[in-house]
Amino acid sequence: MASDIRTSELKTPLDVADYLFRRLHEVGVRGVHGVPGDYNLVALDYIPKASLNWVGNVNELNAGYAADGYARIKGISAVITTFGVGELSLLNAIAGAYSEFVPIVHIVGTPSTLSQKDGMLLHHTLGNGNFDVFADMSKNISCAMAKLNDPHEAATLIDNAIRECWVQSRPVYITLPTDMVQKKVEGERLKTPIDLSHPPNQAEKEDYVVDVVLKYLHAAKNPIILVDACAQRHRVLNEVHDLIEKSGLPTFVAPMGKGAVNESLSNYGGVYAGDGSNEGVRERVESSDLILSIGAIKSDFNTAGFTYRIGQLSTIDFHSHYVRVKYSEYPGVRMQGVLKKIVDKMGKLNIQPGPKPSNEIAHVDEKISTSEAVTHDWLWPRVGQWLQPNDIVITETGTANFGIWETKFPEGVSALSQVLWGSIGYSVGACQGAALAAKEMGNRRTILFVGDGSFELTAQEVSTMIRQHLNPIIFLINNEGYTIERYIHGMNATYNDISQWKYTDLIPTFGGTPENSKTYQLKNKQEAEDLFNDETFARAEKLQFVELYMPKEDAPKALKLVAEASARNNAKQR
DSSP: OHHHHHHHTOSSEEEHHHHHHHHHHHTTOOEEEEOOOTTTHHHHTTTGGGTOEEOOOSSHHHHHHHHHHHHHHHSOEEEEEETTHHHHHHHHHHHHHHHTTOOEEEEEEEOOHHHHHHTOOOTTSOSSSOSSHHHHHHHTTOSOEEEOOOHHHHHHHHHHHHHHHHHHTSOEEEEEETTTTTOEEEGGGGGSOOOOOOOOOOHHHHHHHHHHHHHHHHHOSSOEEEEOHHHHHTTOHHHHHHHHHHHOOOEEEOGGGTTSSOTTSTTEEEEOBTBTOOTTHHHHHHTOSOEEEESOOOOTGGGTTTOOOOOGGGEEEEOSSEEEETTEEEETOOHHHHHHHHHHHOOOOOOOOOOOOOOOOOGGGOOOOTTSOOOHHHHHHHHHHHOOTTOEEEEOTTHHHHHGGGOOOOTTOEEEOOTTTOOTTHHHHHHHHHHHHHHHHTOOOEEEEEEHHHHHHHTTHHHHHHHTTOOOEEEEEESSSOHHHHHHSOTTOGGGOOOOOOGGGHHHHTTOOTTTEEEEEEOSHHHHHHHHTOHHHHHOOSEEEEEEEOOTTOOOHHHHHHHHHHHHHHTOOO
16 A cells, blocks of 8 residues: 555656666667566566667677677666676676776666565575675676665666766666566656766866966976877867867877877877887887876786886876876866866967878788788788778777777777776677667777687677677687787697687578678788778678688787786786
8 A cells, every 4th residue: 555655646657667778768878788587577678668779698798798888889888687697697797897987787687675585595596595695796896886675766776876877987786676677766757867967176176277287288398198098988088189189289099098089180199008109109208298198097908018108297197086287186176177278278389299100011011912921010000091980990808909009090980999807708799789889870880800719708799790780890810819828928838729610600600691791711911902992891781700810929019018018927926
């Protein structure tokens, strides 16, 4: 009776699941990833009612990778799992999203609140009556938790979780018990969109920080701009591009910031990664007397094995929740407002030009014939010549992640990689999510470069791409195993070898037909060159899978440097 009275008091009664999915639609989600399980099945019935598309993945780990890729293109994503067995399979992907600031709403269908209260011995549990143990595992890789155990507070918890996911740009965790799915909440709340804005900086404090930055910027003789991943994740690219274009300062990106900057701009100078930098970049960046560092993540792979040589006394760091000017830190001052005012007030600056990267292939690698194997020194500049504006490029942890540093992008290219978390196999799932997002936004080309070893971890997700009528171009680099790990340790060790699959045969196995897919095998530069010049291939009208053979021990220069540094770090003794 109490429940009936409660429902009668609602102006527009709406089921909890319906409210949740409508809120996800409101913030831009259109495709929902995940795997069905008995604790989430009734909730899944509400997805089409909210004008959402159920993707349906092969497994939860792939679903998480796909949600990650989707969020990096659309701005936010959602993934649904079932209690225990499903959500635990997802956690590696969620941890990666947490470390790399990717906003994913993770919804877990759980046993009913009555079953949990009674400590029932249910399937998918540890058999000890503890129904909080899996949520506790997710706590440290989620920026907010919402347990929808009471309809009175469910709508508020949903709104708060989605807001925190967007604002902090990190995963959130929502439990939806089976008996809460159809409980009623106030649908009138949907008339007021969730406030996704950040509170403005305190004006006096912001103005002071701006004045301090401008003092050093005007005094600098050869300042530069260095852009990294958090400029993308925390949505300040408009302010960053205003600064780059209006200042004219030489601008560089860290590896994780690849794709954050329009690389066709005349003042774009290339990738800075310490010893792994593009030609001429390290010298120019490290000789600068002032570096405007925006959204830096100074991890080992992002700095080519901690080989940055940038002093804090010549650096101003802009971050999502603070600005650091040399050794003085200003907490609570977000970079958006500061960057905007710097652009408005900066005036004329001292500018010394930087290097001009290109996709020119080194003379020693120019030769093209049926006898010449495809090398990394040849491949990545050639990819840059072939790419089109607004492409989405996904690179796997390994040779592709480091090789893409040598590719200069056309305008509008988005680059997806997992440099910090570095979970091999990530890119295949991420490709599915990114391709789905691209299809929803107008079908930008989606291009994946993945090694054979990584591909074998998550290959099944190609079947989801086919089922969802997605048309990515997948380049599988066949170099007989784990090349990055060979360079770290065990060049000829059997544990770095893999089973040699008949990779192109997988496409028809996963449901591919001549109408929706095509496969290629490239064993030399001439075959690769012919494909890059093929206009039908470039149009990407169907899923295309390219098996690209490369020498076993060939690797990008940056990978070799990072692998050596990683090996030294691993070998350190107390």
